[in-house]
Amino acid sequence: xxxxxxxxxxxxxxxxxxxxxxxxxxxxxxxxxxxxxxxxxxxxxxxxxxxxxxxxxxxxxxxxxxxxxxxxxxxxxxxxxxxxxxxxxxxxxxxxxxxxxxxxxxxxxxxxxxxxxxxxxxxxxxxxxxxxxxxxxxxxxxxxxxxxxxxx
Numbered sequence: 001x002x003x004x005x006x007x008x009x010x011x012x013x014x015x016x017x018x019x020x021x022x023x024x025x026x027x028x029x030x031x032x033x034x035x036x037x038x039x040x041x042x043x044x045x046x047x048x049x050x051x052x053x054x055x056x057x058x059x060x061x062x063x064x065x066x067x068x069x070x071x072x073x074x075x076x077x078x079x080x081x082x083x084x085x086x087x088x089x090x091x092x093x094x095x096x097x098x099x100x101x102x103x104x105x106x107x108x109x110x111x112x113x114x115x116x117x118x119x120x121x122x123x124x125x126x127x128x129x130x131x132x133x134x135x136x137x138x139x140x141x142x143x144x145x146x147x148x149x150x151x152x
Contacts, residue, residue, distance in 0.1 A: 006138035016139040020081050020089075023132050027074035035067040070095075077136070089140045093133065100129050 010019020042060045073095050080088030103126050110118040 004137055005134065006141055007134055008138070010135045016135055016142065017081060019135045020139040021078065023136060024074050024078040024081065024092075028071055028078065031067045031071040031074060035064060035071065038063045038067060081139070084144055086140070086143050089136065089143065093136060093140060096129065096133055096136075100126065100133065103129065 007016065009015055010022065014022065038060055042057075042064075045056060045060075073092055076088045077092040079085060080092065103122065107119070107122045107126065110122055
């Protein structure tokens, strides 16, 4: 991780601590909205169609679980920033790095399907996630050491 560049500010206006807080709040809000939309979709589907499409249920439940998990990870980032818990911020960095790897794999699959809209939207998402990772990593590297938490 030492070869990854760092930044001194986020979006030209905020220091990296404030930028990391903004990223945490944005992610928490987005995942809460996606969770709500998934639940509304399941309720609407149950009212209108019944339980005839088992593949929909599996995808919907998977989406709900992922959204709850990512919401918790976003909250961990926020707690890590506010309470100076270096391990919480490190956990966010690890999870988001894994998400980046999965998004690159998905991008390859989308490229193979020749879906131009999917390719463009996925590239934008990957670029945004990379920027978020650089900002949070910059904050992580400059964090005051947390003597109460065990670092690995």
